Amino acid sequence: MTIDPNSINVILATDCGSTTTKSVFIERQPDGTFRQTQRGEAPTTVEEPFADVTIGVINAVTEIGEVAGRKLVDEDGRIIQPAGTDADGNPVGCDIYISTSSAGGGLQMMVGGVVKQMTAESAKRAALGAGAIVMDTIAANDGRKPHEQIQRIRELRPDMILLSGGTDGGDEKKVTEIAERIAPARPQPRFGSKFVMPVIFAGNKDARGSVDNAFDESIDLQCVDNLRPTLEEENLGPARDAIHDMFLEHVMAQAPGYDKLMGWTSAPIMPTPGAVGNILTTIAERQGKNALAVDIGGATTDVFSVFDGVFNRTVSANLGMSYSISNVVAEAGLDNVLRWVHLEGMDERELRNRVKNKMIRPTTIPQSREALVFEQAVAREALRLAYVQHKEFATTLKGVQQQRTVGDTFSQKTSGTTIVDAMKLDLLVASGGVLSHAPRMSQTALMLVDAFEPEGFTTLAKDSIFMMPHLGVLASVHPQASEQVFTRDCLVVLGTCVAAAGDVKWGKPAFSWEMRGSQNAEGDLLGGQLKLVELTPGETATVTVKPARGIDLGAGPGNPVAHEVTGGSVGLILDARGRPIALPESRDEARDVVEGWYRELNIIDEGDA
Amino acid sequence: MGQAYTPGLKVTTDTLLKQRRVLPLRGEVMVQANTTVGAQDVVARAELPGDIMPINMANRLSVPPGDVRSLLQVEQGMQISKGDVLAETKGIFGLMKSKVLSDHSGVVESISDTTGQLILRGPSTPVEVLAYLPGKVVEVLEGEGVVIENQVALIQGIFGIGGEAFGPICMATSSHEEALEPSHITDTMRGAIVVGGARVSHAAVQRAIEVGVAGIVAGGVDDADLKAMLGYDLGVAITGSERIGLTVVITEGFGEIAMSERTFRILQEREGRQASVNGATQIRAGVMRPEIVIPVEANDTADDADSQWEAGQLAIGRPLRVIRDPWFGRIGTVSSLPAEPAVLDSGSRTRVLEVDFGNGEKAIVPRANVELIEA
Numbered sequence: 002m003t004i005d006p007n008s009i010n011v012i013l014a015t016d017c018g019s020t021t022t023k024s025v026f027i028e029r030q031p032d033g034t035f036r037q038t039q040r041g042e043a044p045t046t047v048e049e050p051f052a053d054v055t056i057g058v059i060n061a062v063t064e065i066g067e068v069a070g071r072k073l074v075d076e077d078g079r080i081i082q083p084a085g086t087d088a089d090g091n092p093v094g095c096d097i098y099i100s101t102s103s104a105g106g107g108l109q110m111m112v113g114g115v116v117k118q119m120t121a122e123s124a125k126r127a128a129l130g131a132g133a134i135v136m137d138t139i140a141a142n143d144g145r146k147p148h149e150q151i152q153r154i155r156e157l158r159p160d161m162i163l164l165s166g167g168t169d170g171g172d173e174k175k176v177t178e179i180a181e182r183i184a185p186a187r188p189q190p191r192f193g194s195k196f197v198m199p200v201i202f203a204g205n206k207d208a209r210g211s212v213d214n215a216f217d218e219s220i221d222l223q224c225v226d227n228l229r230p231t232l233e234e235e236n237l238g239p240a241r242d243a244i245h246d247m248f249l250e251h252v253m254a255q256a257p258g259y260d261k262l263m264g265w266t267s268a269p270i271m272p273t274p275g276a277v278g279n280i281l282t283t284i285a286e287r288q289g290k291n292a293l294a295v296d297i298g299g300a301t302t303d304v305f306s307v308f309d310g311v312f313n314r315t316v317s318a319n320l321g322m323s324y325s326i327s328n329v330v331a332e333a334g335l336d337n338v339l340r341w342v343h344l345e346g347m348d349e350r351e352l353r354n355r356v357k358n359k360m361i362r363p364t365t366i367p368q369s370r371e372a373l374v375f376e377q378a379v380a381r382e383a384l385r386l387a388y389v390q391h392k393e394f395a396t397t398l399k400g401v402q403q404q405r406t407v408g409d410t411f412s413q414k415t416s417g418t419t420i421v422d423a424m425k426l427d428l429l430v431a432s433g434g435v436l437s438h439a440p441r442m443s444q445t446a447l448m449l450v451d452a453f454e455p456e457g458f459t460t461l462a463k464d465s466i467f468m469m470p471h472l473g474v475l476a477s478v479h480p481q482a483s484e485q486v487f488t489r490d491c492l493v494v495l496g497t498c499v500a501a502a503g504d505v506k507w508g509k510p511a512f513s514w515e516m517r518g519s520q521n522a523e524g525d526l527l528g529g530q531l532k533l534v535e536l537t538p539g540e541t542a543t544v545t546v547k548p549a550r551g552i553d554l555g556a557g558p559g560n561p562v563a564h565e566v567t568g569g570s571v572g573l574i575l576d577a578r579g580r581p582i583a584l585p586e587s588r589d590e591a592r593d594v595v596e597g598w599y600r601e602l603n604i605i606d607e608g609d610a
Numbered sequence: 611m612g613q614a615y616t617p618g619l620k621v622t623t624d625t626l627l628k629q630r631r632v633l634p635l636r637g638e639v640m641v642q643a644n645t646t647v648g649a650q651d652v653v654a655r656a657e658l659p660g661d662i663m664p665i666n667m668a669n670r671l672s673v674p675p676g677d678v679r680s681l682l683q684v685e686q687g688m689q690i691s692k693g694d695v696l697a698e699t700k701g702i703f704g705l706m707k708s709k710v711l712s713d714h715s716g717v718v719e720s721i722s723d724t725t726g727q728l729i730l731r732g733p734s735t736p737v738e739v740l741a742y743l744p745g746k747v748v749e750v751l752e753g754e755g756v757v758i759e760n761q762v763a764l765i766q767g768i769f770g771i772g773g774e775a776f777g778p779i780c781m782a783t784s785s786h787e788e789a790l791e792p793s794h795i796t797d798t799m800r801g802a803i804v805v806g807g808a809r810v811s812h813a814a815v816q817r818a819i820e821v822g823v824a825g826i827v828a829g830g831v832d833d834a835d836l837k838a839m840l841g842y843d844l845g846v847a848i849t850g851s852e853r854i855g856l857t858v859v860i861t862e863g864f865g866e867i868a869m870s871e872r873t874f875r876i877l878q879e880r881e882g883r884q885a886s887v888n889g890a891t892q893i894r895a896g897v898m899r900p901e902i903v904i905p906v907e908a909n910d911t912a913d914d915a916d917s918q919w920e921a922g923q924l925a926i927g928r929p930l931r932v933i934r935d936p937w938f939g940r941i942g943t944v945s946s947l948p949a950e951p952a953v954l955d956s957g958s959r960t961r962v963l964e965v966d967f968g969n970g971e972k973a974i975v976p977r978a979n980v981e982l983i984e985a
Contacts, residue, residue, distance in 0.1 A: 147662075147663075147664045148661055148662055148663050148664070151661075151662040151664075152661065152662075173724065174675065174724060174725050177722065177724045177725050178664075178725045178727060181664065181720070181722055181725060181727055181729065182662075182664065184720075185662045185719055185720065185729050185731065186662065187659075189635075211722075211724035211725075214722075214724065215722065215724075300846075319845055319846055324846060324847065324893055325845065325846050327843070327844060327845050327846070327847075328845025328846055331843040331845050332845070350832070350833070350834065351865070353833040353834070354832060354833050354863075354864040354865040355864075355935060355938075356833070357833045357836070357844075357863075357864040358863045358864045358865070358933070358934070358938065359934075360846075360847050360893070361768050361769045361847055361863065361864070361891075361893060362768070362863070362933045362934070362981070363893060364978055365933055365934040365976075365978055365979045366934070366954075366956075366958060366960060366976050366978045366979065367934075367954075367956045367958070368934060368935070368936065368954050368955060368956060368975065368976055368979060369935065369936050369954075369955050369956060370955050370956050370957070372934070372935060372936075372956060373956035373957065373958070438958070440956060440957030440958045440959075441957060
């Protein structure tokens with residue numbers, strides 16, 4: 002369906018999550034811009050006893066209708082489209098209705114390829130980019146014996162499988178072998194015993210016939226363009242589109258009530274994380290920025306990034322703040338968590354028991370200040386670990402042959418290096434309970450800075466009501482409205498972080514700074530110091546920094562930089578702690594240092610321990 | 611608003627429990643509707659298809675994949691035994707032939723002309739589903755399993771390890787506050803479901819495994835003890851497949867914590883009776899908690915706390931348990947339900963309630979941090 006963007010004035014969007022269905026209402030303003038005006042939410046109703054997702058959707062939409070004074074649902078329980086007025090002249094309906102969904106555990110996929118680091122990794126990138134959870138990656142060289150791989154496929158119950166392998170015109174045999182391992186395993190789908198397992202083949206186009214021969218009627222095979230037509234090229238678009246189509250045709254059609262919901266929407270329903278990727282890519286493209294967004298949940302942490310136009314998404318399956326909190330502490334180590342705790346007298350055994358108690362009772366919240374400090378310390382480590390995984394995954398293509406000149410001899414660049422560059426990062430967006438519900442904005446800002454260690458100038462923001470999924474689908478219908486709402490309503494700008502990288506020595510001069518604009522100020526920072534400068538929302542200023550020798554703030558070691566910065570609810574954070582942030586080895590000294598940072602950022606008040 | 615919804619764990623002396631017992635794949639149902647089954651009766655059985663063993667015949671024969679079929683001595687669907695000849699090369703002038711023998715027994719499932727692979731499927735393995743809940747078969751799900759129903763005393767734990775286990779209830783401690791130590795475990799407890807009061811130590815579990823105890827029910831466990839029992843640090847609470855030698859059900863949580871007095875009393879009153887326990891825990895969408903199930907008998911007395919409150923409703927006077935520090939594990943009753951959100955020490959603003967711990971001691975606690983003691 003094509004929609005004329007000019008005819009759209011009233012937009013209704015929902016995101017059907019596992020537990021909550023969130024609705025937002027967007028309206029064109031008299032000045033022609035779009036703003037988000039209302040929001041509502043209701044429990045998701047995919048599970049029994051309701052078993053119809055549209056009930057939750059109607060409840061969440063009705064809530065908006067009541068506060069907006071606009072009838073959005075008709076007597077038959079359908080969303081009224083297009084917008085208009087009723088017999089009494091009251092406004093009714095919306096021009097478009099769009100939705101995302103992650104209910105029922107989202108889209109779960111298995112991917113396969115020939116070489117783990119090449120075609121299998123490209124397949125994984127395509128699946129993650131489409132918004133899927135990748136349950137396992139099968140490759141000829143994944144270190145497992147064929148029967149072990151087959152056993153694994155049998156155990157999994159994916160919604161669909163993406164198979165890749167071989168460059169176009171290259172080897173057919175290896176990818177057919179992978180297909181021959183999938184076929185006898187007879188993977189069982191999650192929903193419905195009568196459901197035919199969808200398999201998307203996006204490998205060597207010459208192998209389509211032999212791959213087709215490997216499968217019988219228990220598999221619905223769809224062949225699309227190779228996602229790695231040559232080693233030097235990755236073409237994820239067709240595979241991603243096929244995943245979205247299969248998601249609607251197979252997975253969504255099986256879920257209770259979705260057939261009805263699909264009939265209501267003006268654009269295809271997207272998996273929630275896929276939509277987040279969409280909005281981030283749109284914003285990065287339209288504003289020419291490098292952006293990174295994180296969504297930390299109870300079980301998983303998603304990291305999305307766009308660097309130089311290349312989008313990547315990772316899902317850290319067992320890094321989260323409730324169901325997976327115990328795993329975060331086990332992976333990071335309690336010492337690494339405790340380095341962010343400025344309070345004395347925390348008993349290790351008790352802390353470990355508290356972590357396990359949070360795991361088994363995931364909905365509890367920190368009541369004491371001590372519990373909050375500890376939880377935010379765990380969050381820093383969860384985010385840091387998720388970011389490490391993201392950097393390892395978001396790389397240039399592996400297996401690419403490189404032509405080297407004499408000039409390249411001394412540069413150590415190889416294929417498969419990360420494209421995530423902390424110095425190039427322009428915008429860092431936070432979402433997820435522990436970040437968006439932190440009692441103080443400065444707590445959110447410092448968790449982001451400590452975990453992601455941005456370098457140079459970076460704008461910090463949070464998506465407090467998690468509107469990015471809605472705007473991601475909207476971007477596919479009305480990119481301009483999507484961008485306007487994203488910038489004005491979705492993001493709460495926390496401020497700007499200006500951070501030094503390079504040879505920072507604690508206690509020695511790191512950089513001097515000067516701010517001119519809405520506010521004027523200047524000063525010097527020593528290595529190890531953190532400083533907060535007031536710059537409120539809407540204010541802008543030019544910040545000039547002059548780093549000491551060997552220290553980089555974006556223009557190379559020792560070179561001064563001037564940058565326009567925007568204020569926010571926290572302000573301007575000047576960070577001379579160096580990268581990576583290294584704390585004193587003595588626990589007592591480290592505690593004092595961390596306490597100093599927390600005081601500077603008003604995370605703790607005067608008089609508080 | 612005087613009421614709010616805060617679900618808790620079920621601890622009841624008499625409830626109608628329905629259990630759906632189904633096979634992981636289609637098979638045969640072994641019992642009929644309206645019959646009575648015991649906990650360990652097999653109610654359904656299926657044959658799990660055997661393991662798959664791909665054999666790269668092209669490599670083994672040193673021929674192109676397309677030539678493999680012409681050299682095979684076996685056909686698709688044929689049953690073969692370990693050591694049987696799968697293929698033989700033509701050799702040179704009929705001499706110097708080489709043979710490929712099968713390393714496994716199984717059925718030839720497929721042969722590929724593209725890759726030269728032969729797929730052999732090993733013998734199937736039987737899978738049996740036990741009744742688990744002793745009671746009446748109220749529905750037969752053709753080819754899948756059954757639904758069993760019975761009136762039972764049901765105690766849901768908060769966390770467990772290990773799968774289904776069966777045995778008579780055996781009280782090991784004299785009070786709900788007494789920790790379960792190795793000295794409490796005696797040789798007579800072999801095959802029993804042993805109930806301890808408070809925290810169970812790793813040493814006590816070790817002793818129970820030596821004795822052959824079927825399951826342990828205790829109030830709490832220490833994180834370090836759990837790590838020692840499992841041999842690794844549990845990262846995510848999805849359990850049930852552990853094989854440590856017995857099943858463990860924890861009723862309250864981690865740390866030094868006593869079993870709820872009522873839970874202990876219910877188990878004590880049923881000492882010697884057969885129980886079914888399951889340690890499987892899954893704390894994500896589709897929450898699954900560990901449980902202890904004991905069928906109701908004619909002379910059982912119903913607990914006063916049963917059916918006094920509506921399930922999930924938070925109301926003044928309702929008993930509850932605080933499930934987060936600083937009052938973790940304390941039991942009290944709701945004394946006030948302020949409608950307005952309050953600011954906590956952490957700085958968060960959230961809805962709270964006032965809890966009365968008895969003896970005049972009261973505290974304000976976030977509603978998210980309490981659990982109703984469900985009857």
